[in-house]
Amino acid sequence: MIRHVIAAIATLLAIWAVVFMMELDRKAERFKQIQEIIEKTKEVPMQVSTPSLSQQATEQMEETKAKEAEDEAAKKLKTLKERAGSAMAFKVSPLYKQKCSSCHGVNGEGIIGPKLIGKSEAEVYDALMGFKSGKRKNYVMYGLLSKMSDENIEALSKEIGTFKEKLDASKE
Numbered sequence: 741m742i743r744h745v746i747a748a749i750a751t752l753l754a755i756w757a758v759v760f761m762m763e764l765d766r767k768a769e770r771f772k773q774i775q776e777i778i779e780k781t782k783e784v785p786m787q788v789s790t791p792s793l794s795q796q797a798t799e800q801m802e803e804t805k806a807k808e809a810e811d812e813a814a815k816k817l818k819t820l821k822e823r824a825g826s827a828m829a830f831k832v833s834p835l836y837k838q839k840c841s842s843c844h845g846v847n848g849e850g851i852i853g854p855k856l857i858g859k860s861e862a863e864v865y866d867a868l869m870g871f872k873s874g875k876r877k878n879y880v881m882y883g884l885l886s887k888m889s890d891e892n893i894e895a896l897s898k899e900i901g902t903f904k905e906k907l908d909a910s911k912e
């Protein structure tokens with residue numbers, strides 16, 4: 741009788757053990773699933789939020805950059821228009837444009853350097869030769885003219901001597 745009871749208990753224990761193991765397995769499985777879900781939720785917002793944040797930042801930066809570029813372009817256009825406005829009066833030689841216009845203006849209207857419009861060819865020539873020889877002291881003009889050929893100085897003098905006429909003609 742006792743043997744039967746022991747055998748029965750043993751069987752029950754064995755069954756319980758099996759069930760317990762199965763239960764553990766199930767729990768372990770569920771735990772794994774939960775862990776996976778946790779992992780995923782960790783990954784998802786990280787992956788989604790990080791790029792979206794940086795994307796936003798880049799977009800904002802690009803927006804500001806674009807605006808700055810726009811402003812810059814607008815400014816450049818304005819100065820270009822202003823220059824074109826005064827440049828449109830009449831055409832000048834490449835030599836004048838390259839060497840003299842930055843200081844005396846595209847049409848000799850004067851910027852840093854004095855206004856040249858209205859000066860006669862002789863006046864300009866005398867001034868330039870004076871600068872070149874050092875008789876008339878000006879560091880900037882001397883630096884510019886010391887290496888310039890007399891032919892170019894003559895040509896420039898002749899050209900500048902016509903500025904007034906050309907300007908008047910452009911206004912008609």
Ligand code: HEC
Pocket residue numbers: 836839840841842843844852853854855856863864865867868877878880881884896900
């Ligand atoms: C970097 C600026 C600068 C450039 C470039 C320049 N000049 Fe001048 N120029 C001056 C300044 C400043 C004076 C005034 C100097 C003075 O009166 O002593 C002047 C004076 C003159 C004068 C005398 C004007 C007067 O009222 O007596 C003439 C003419 C002249 N420049 C022609 C030219 C020519 C032509 C060029 C191109 C080859 C040229 N300049 C390039 C700055 C410049």
